[in-house]
Amino acid sequence: MFMQWIFAAPRRSLALMSAACVAMLAFGLYLQHAVGLDPCPMCIVQRYALVGVAITTGLASLRPQKTWQKIWAALALLLAGFGAFTAARQSWLQWNPPEFSTCGRDFYGIVENYSFSRALPMLFRGSGDCSAVDWTFLGGSIANWSFLWFGAFAIVLAVLLVRPSR
Template identity: 60%
Template sequence: MNLTPITPSRLLALIALSGIGMLAFGLYLQHVVGLNPCPMCIVQRYALIGVVLVAAVGWRLRGWGLAVSGLLLALVAGFGGFTAARQSWLQWYPPEVVTCGRDFYGMVENFPINRAIPMIFKGSGDCTKVDWTFLGGSIANWSFVCFVVFGLLGLCVAVKAVKNR
């Protein structure tokens, strides 16, 4: 049995594939299950797209490029993790007045189309609402865990790339 240690490049490829799987699951929850993403969910998706892109580009780099991509990955994952942590906080301690977003039909009926379309891409729904749980955690909770793991793995890639240089 040949157990080779995982290389930084393979780790970045695994991160990219995991991120693609998470994005696919988010689209499944939106389009099949019918859960509307809130604005914070949309920001987390953009951060996840950033993680996937940085990991996919870094997968093919060597040397200092690999170290830089690991640091960029940690930075983008940190941004996504911060957004997910903020949403988790809002879910645990909801504010008195919700100002997170509008519903889809309210946007279309009350605004001209040139203002409604950008609002649609910002998301709809309430960021404090918990629509789906797995093992007691909301989507925001699990998103935070994944971003933290991606960030730590990005730092590991950077450290290993510097040591191998």
Template identity: 60%
Template structure:
């Protein structure tokens, strides 16, 4: 049975460079939509949203490089790194979703992301970002009953699943 007859996940794993390029384009589309929401709709990203954007940029760069490299070993390494970055993005999105569902009793709007990085050492700024501020709990936009953080989580999980499929498929072909 050839690859086309198997269908589904096996077809994805059989064309890792095409799929990696597709994931990179997927990330660019999400980044473009985020910029649309910011600059056209007028939504300001909170610190956790900015971290999620960086995760999208990371996944996009790693998968674009994986798509460009002909060597399987290097490609699998980059896809594994993209899997880790997608997992971190999913973690941040899940934390933000949690904060939106169960906001802290005391909502003090903290500094923005860049203000935190400039004013505090990195070891203090990172926990402040994940603690969230009043801005991170705000629900400014929904679609089909899900917030931006919820959609971001779903997209990161789907990207991680695709990366894992590519890794498993690449390891089986060795």
């Protein structure tokens, strides 16, 4: 019944997904500014992926044309997959921390001082910051929960893309 409700109105589903992304971004900012947790480079990459999913699903929900929705939903699916990959990599680093933990450079230091082709591998290499678990909920870290949400977004988007139009 829940799945039928989601897929019966794709515009509503896309708008709810956009709202969920905004809520997650707000919670991340709350953890950063009110609780005092500093985001690691991989956390910031996940935030950008969330912003991308929020914008693309929001744009997809604005117009009733199926072509418009499918184009933006496909882009949102790519961004959700990228976010899920980043969160999975960070979760793996948390379960298997590097032998030598170093703080490394921060996200903006990497992006400003290196070319994109050199900066991207550095971000995914992780550091001591990315392997630290500073907050948990029901036994899962922020990266674990982020992976679950990105995965859920990707599944819903994929089903919306492959289901036949009415």
